[in-house]
Amino acid sequence: GQQVMQIPQYQHVQEGEDFTTYCNSSTTLSNIQWYKQRPGGHPVFLIQLVKSGEVKKQKRLTFQFGEAKKNSSLHITATQTTDVGTYFCAVHTGGGNKLTFGTGTQLKVEL
Amino acid sequence: DTAVSQTPKYLVTQMGNDKSIKCEQNLGHDTMYWYKQDSKKFLKIMFSYNNKELIINETVPNRFSPKSPDKAHLNLHINSLELGDSAVYFCASSQDGEGGYEQYFGPGTRLTVT
Numbered sequence: 168g169q170q171v172m173q174i175p176q177y178q179h180v181q182e183g184e185d186f187t188t189y190c191n192s193s194t195t196l197s198n199i200q201w202y203k204q205r206p207g208g209h210p211v212f213l214i215q216l217v218k219s220g221e222v223k224k225q226k227r228l229t230f231q232f233g234e235a236k237k238n239s240s241l242h243i244t245a246t247q248t249t250d251v252g253t254y255f256c257a258v259h260t261g262g263g264n265k266l267t268f269g270t271g272t273q274l275k276v277e278l
Numbered sequence: 279d280t281a282v283s284q285t286p287k288y289l290v291t292q293m294g295n296d297k298s299i300k301c302e303q304n305l306g307h308d309t310m311y312w313y314k315q316d317s318k319k320f321l322k323i324m325f326s327y328n329n330k331e332l333i334i335n336e337t338v339p340n341r342f343s344p345k346s347p348d349k350a351h352l353n354l355h356i357n358s359l360e361l362g363d364s365a366v367y368f369c370a371s372s373q374d375g376e377g378g379y380e381q382y383f384g385p386g387t388r389l390t391v392t
Contacts, residue, residue: 198378204319208385208386209368210383212380215378264309264373264374264378270320271319271321
């Protein structure tokens with residue numbers, strides 16, 4: 168089945184440093200979603216990208232969809248402790264709004 | 279107001295027991311899901327229901343049986359629990375239709391089988 172790989176699996180940064188997680192698919196995607204899961208919490212939708220080369224920003228977060236629609240990235244500028252959590256990309260595969268989640272990147276931010 | 283709620287939040291039980299997890303959403307969505315998240319944080323879909331009908335059924339042991347009494351509720355019953363069933367189970371919901379809709383997750387049920 169569809170596999171969606173994310174790198175890195177873990178990332179420790181100092182507060183104020185930037186952070187990027189990458190999501191890669193072997194097949195062309197119709198769209199891609201990003202979710203954030205705080206420690207002990209549940210996944211929360213962040214954004215959806217649909218168009219080739221699309222770039223969207225949410226405050227310090229920048230989301231990008233690759234030109235070939237096979238990869239995506241999430242970049243956080245000047246991380247804060249509130250950014251701690253696991254970031255997942257998710258892609259639609261099959262029918263029924265089925266989402267296949269990426270392997271996730273766990274971000275830890277140290278003071 | 280909680281959009282997607284699950285009960286119980288924690289469930290500790292012994293191998294061989296049968297247990298149920300309940301989920302309710304007040305968002306008016308037609309589609310609901312069950313996900314399993316293991317200790318490595320991998321999040322995998324198990325089932326999806328649309329307006330009380332099963333539409334996604336991944337490779338899940340038949341000890342797991344979902345039931346949807348109405349479109350606002352989706353319960354998960356697990357028979358003969360095994361150690362490997364220990365995980366966090368998330369319920370989610372979304373608008374109807376083919377891809378492109380965000381999913382709203384419940385707070386999760388942490389199941390520990392001893």
